[in-house]
Amino acid sequence: MEHISKRFPGVLASDDISISVGEGEVLALVGENGAGKTTLMNILMGLYQQDEGRILINDEEVHFKGPEDAFKAGLGMVHQTYMLVHNMTVTENIALGYKKAWKGIHLDMKKVRDKVVEVSEHYGLAVNPDAYIWQLSVGEQQKVELVKTLCLGARFLILDEPTSALTPQEVDELIVLLHRMTSELSIIFISHKLQEVKALSNKVTILRHGKVVFSGNTDDYSSEEIAAKMTGHEIILPKNNEKNENGETVLSIKDIVVKSDMDTAALDHLSLDIKAGEIVGLAGVSGNGQRELAEVINGLRKCESGSISFFGNEIQNKNAEDIIRHGMGYIPEERNTEGIVPGFSIKENFILKDSTSAPFAHSSIMNGKAIDENAESLIRKFDVRCPGINTAAGSLSGGNIQKVILAREIERKPKFLVAVYPTRGLDMGAVEFIHQKLLEIRKSGVGILLISEELDEIMDLSDRIAVIYKGSIQRVLDKAEATRENLGILMAGVKL
Numbered sequence: 001m002e003h004i005s006k007r008f009p010g011v012l013a014s015d016d017i018s019i020s021v022g023e024g025e026v027l028a029l030v031g032e033n034g035a036g037k038t039t040l041m042n043i044l045m046g047l048y049q050q051d052e053g054r055i056l057i058n059d060e061e062v063h064f065k066g067p068e069d070a071f072k073a074g075l076g077m078v079h080q081t082y083m084l085v086h087n088m089t090v091t092e093n094i095a096l097g098y099k100k101a102w103k104g105i106h107l108d109m110k111k112v113r114d115k116v117v118e119v120s121e122h123y124g125l126a127v128n129p130d131a132y133i134w135q136l137s138v139g140e141q142q143k144v145e146l147v148k149t150l151c152l153g154a155r156f157l158i159l160d161e162p163t164s165a166l167t168p169q170e171v172d173e174l175i176v177l178l179h180r181m182t183s184e185l186s187i188i189f190i191s192h193k194l195q196e197v198k199a200l201s202n203k204v205t206i207l208r209h210g211k212v213v214f215s216g217n218t219d220d221y222s223s224e225e226i227a228a229k230m231t232g233h234e235i236i237l238p239k240n241n242e243k244n245e246n247g248e249t250v251l252s253i254k255d256i257v258v259k260s261d262m263d264t265a266a267l268d269h270l271s272l273d274i275k276a277g278e279i280v281g282l283a284g285v286s287g288n289g290q291r292e293l294a295e296v297i298n299g300l301r302k303c304e305s306g307s308i309s310f311f312g313n314e315i316q317n318k319n320a321e322d323i324i325r326h327g328m329g330y331i332p333e334e335r336n337t338e339g340i341v342p343g344f345s346i347k348e349n350f351i352l353k354d355s356t357s358a359p360f361a362h363s364s365i366m367n368g369k370a371i372d373e374n375a376e377s378l379i380r381k382f383d384v385r386c387p388g389i390n391t392a393a394g395s396l397s398g399g400n401i402q403k404v405i406l407a408r409e410i411e412r413k414p415k416f417l418v419a420v421y422p423t424r425g426l427d428m429g430a431v432e433f434i435h436q437k438l439l440e441i442r443k444s445g446v447g448i449l450l451i452s453e454e455l456d457e458i459m460d461l462s463d464r465i466a467v468i469y470k471g472s473i474q475r476v477l478d479k480a481e482a483t484r485e486n487l488g489i490l491m492a493g494v495k496l
Contacts, residue, residue: 004053006039010387013039014050015210021156021203026178026187028201028218030194030230032427033399034385036210037190038080041158044188045070045077071097076154078145080161080190080398080425081336086134090127091116094148119150123177135261138333138421139286139453146174157181160190161398161425175200192399192427194223206230231429237460238435240279240479242443244463247276250416250447251297256306256316258292258471266292268471269306274416279438279448280476281462283455283487289471290451291333294420297449298330299323300338311415324353329414331405331422333451335398339405342394346386347375349393350408382407383433398425410437417441420451435461455484469493 006014013036021027029037042048044055046064054061057073064070070077084093095101095112102108116129125143133141142162149157157178163171178187178200191197197204198218206214206229214229227235251274260266266289274280284290295301297308299320308316315323324330332338340349351360351371359370375389382403386396393404402425409417419438423431438461442448452458458465465482467474467490474490486496 001040001044002054002056004040004043004050004055006043006048006050008387010391011210013210014043017053017207017210017212019205019212019215021186021188023186024182024184025203026182026189026201028197028204029188029190029207030192030197030204030226031207032231032385033403033425033430034397035207035427037207038160038397039210040207041077041160041188041190044158045075071152071154074153074155075158076149076152076156077158078142078149078160078162082141082145084133084141084144087132089130089132090136090144090147091129093133093144094151097148097152115151116147120147123147123150124173131262137287137291155185157185157187158190159187161192162189163191163193163196171196192425192431194226194428197226198223208232227428230427233429235428235432237428237432238439239460240439240442240463242439244275244278247278247445247447249273250276250311251449252307252309253297254307254309256296256308257304258289258296258301259304260292266471267296270468270472271306272466272473272476274447274449276447277442277445278463279442279450279461281458281465282449282451282468283458283465283491284453284468285491286453288468290420290468292471293468294330294333294418294449294451297323297418298328298332327415329409329412329417331409331417331419333420335401335405335424336394340393340401343392345390346379346384346393346396346404347371347389349404350375350378352408353412378404378407378411381411383430399427399430402426403430406434406437410441414446417446417448418451419448421453422450423452423454423457431457455487459484459487467491 002018004014004017017040031037039048043050046066046069062073091109091113094116095107095109098112101111113129120127125147127140127143127147163174175196189201201218204216204218204226205212253270253272255269255271256267257265257269258267282290292301296303299318303316307314310326313326315326336342354360360367372389379386379389384403385400393401406422423434426434438448450458450461459482462479464476464478466476467487469491475496477486490496
């Protein structure tokens, strides 16, 4: 890609960018949230047209009018925001782009299903070809995206945060797989996880504010040096070294049974207590009930039996509004569908839970000045990269959408916070900031349930770590006894 520039209203998203990838090479594209990485790749895939510059494949200039042209040229992209139709099955989603299964006007669904099974088994990406997308966890949907791209026969892979929803074991497997695949294809790999950048890529290019600020060989630089070049300052992730003061139990979950969307038992007589001023990390492989636990606590899923006590009030099967009123904060797993209203402005998304109360409203009349001032303050405080407070939240990069949600939930001063993958898709500088914020609110006496598949994040921040397996808590460990080895064993379903 040579001298690529792309402008949107109020934003120069790509500013004279040039990158190159050789045969069998892996280029890591890194940068802070909103630096322009995804925009550049959307131009390469024909989703956007560049205003200036040109794209060459094997020294021949190409013009992609849309993604289908890119597919024909052998390019495939796994997007950060999944491009899947939720009310279709895995096989039906892949059939949408799988031209080889068409015979005239007839679609051979058996051929598509066989291809899905073949690819998923070959690469160890276990997916159920007959499951509906809405029934799958985020991690499972990520696997579907990978299988879909591989089914379409990509020879040049673009991976936008491909590991953000995978467990540590799955990440290791994916990196081994991608290394193997470089014998026959080239890869552009967008990631904020610098240990993965180091493990996988040959070259690294860093973007900042839509410009290339650095390019070099990955092996020549440490993760810390790459992080510093990316953010402009040294990154030091904070750790929870404070003693747990053993406050009162504020959330007590007793023996709850909850069904999944597929009508199976997602939570099987699960019990867990969390005290004021402590962070309890929930570790587990994706799909073991984490999503259902977060939803049942927040009134978004029915509890079949058992009880959830919140500051002495039973909240199981209460509606979400009641639970919010009791002081619950919630950072959901699905940021685009549950965390924001994409078509609403940033300033409107900041007040979603408080739009009828002071200072944002009085007697059902909205206070525009207070709403604007609140938005401008939070954008500054949480470093949300956007053209302005009236920008539609859905047009932001994934990391900046996450910052909008975090800003809203933390600034509401909740009595308790359920944080599901709070740093997914965030750059290292933003991760450092969010970890500081979580430790600050813990210090103020707020209890936090931290659900994450980043073991380092859980071990750095938690006072205690609960391991979930097949909908039950295997064991709760104090941070002093929680090692990666112990957690990995428990996550695999083996009792210690």
